[in-house]
Amino acid sequence: ADQQTWTSVDKYFDAALIGSDPVIVEVERASEKAGLPPISVSAAQGKFLHLLIRGARAQRILEVGTLGGHSAVWMARAIRSPGRIITFELDPLHAEVARAAVDQAGVGDLVEIRVGPAADGLAALVDEYPEPFDFVFIDADKASNAIYLDYAVRLGHPGTVIVVDNVVREGRVLHATDEGSEGVRRLVDMLANRNDVEAVAIQTVGERGYDGFILAVVGS
Numbered sequence: 411a412d413q414q415t416w417t418s419v420d421k422y423f424d425a426a427l428i429g430s431d432p433v434i435v436e437v438e439r440a441s442e443k444a445g446l447p448p449i450s451v452s453a454a455q456g457k458f459l460h461l462l463i464r465g466a467r468a469q470r471i472l473e474v475g476t477l478g479g480h481s482a483v484w485m486a487r488a489i490r491s492p493g494r495i496i497t498f499e500l501d502p503l504h505a506e507v508a509r510a511a512v513d514q515a516g517v518g519d520l521v522e523i524r525v526g527p528a529a530d531g532l533a534a535l536v537d538e539y540p541e542p543f544d545f546v547f548i549d550a551d552k553a554s555n556a557i558y559l560d561y562a563v564r565l566g567h568p569g570t571v572i573v574v575d576n577v578v579r580e581g582r583v584l585h586a587t588d589e590g591s592e593g594v595r596r597l598v599d600m601l602a603n604r605n606d607v608e609a610v611a612i613q614t615v616g617e618r619g620y621d622g623f624i625l626a627v628v629g630s
């Protein structure tokens with residue numbers, strides 16, 4: 411099978427299992443109009459995060475890498491009251507587009523967007539000593555994946571679910587030929603050596619190509 415098939419298969423399942431979702435269509439349109447790169451989760455991946463959160467009955471969500479708010483909207487719609495999301499974004503324009511998107515999607519009061527380098531934002535969050543987070547989605551600069559994973563564990567509790575996106579990178583993870591793949595390999599080394607978090611990597615194909623994610627759960 412090739413890219414065309416993967417995209418068509420996504421379309422087939424999305425039509426049956428997601429259907430038309432004007433809110434999501436509008437979120438994607440706004441990102442495109444603002445010139446943001448087309449690197450958000452797909453609708454299927456967004457719904458996957460949504461269902462994981464519902465299944466775990468997660469209320470406190472952390473996201474690293476907001477972009478235009480696509481994944482944030484999917485996740486916010488899954489939250490049981492009185493939960494919320496804190497999401498970190500480096501680029502002020504991305505944050506602005508995301509702010510408008512989550513407001514327009516009707517979940518604005520559930521989403522707090524913090525602008526700036528996520529590593530600094532996460533360090534500040536640790537100092538705030540918040541209630542632990544139940545679910546973490548790591549999807550920013552891949553070179554910093556291990557740093558973000560470490561913060562996610564510190565800000566979590568036994569049972570916290572962590573998803574790290576784009577860990578396969580069309581197979582480039584095998585050779586560490588780019589900064590992102592090196593970052594994924596550092597993350598994998600860290601996971602292999604820690605006994606306070608268990609993880610697995612799942613390869614995926616679909617409209618976003620050949621990639622994959624790591625699913626981790628805090629607690630030995």
Ligand code: SAM
Pocket residue numbers: 449450451474475476477478479480481482498499500501504526527528529549550551
């Ligand atoms: N999660 C988003 C979604 O699916 O809709 C996509 C996120 S996109 C793949 C990665 C985002 O991380 C970009 O918006 C980028 O500006 C942001 N980013 C890159 N480096 C960052 C950093 N050091 N701190 C915070 N955000 C960063």
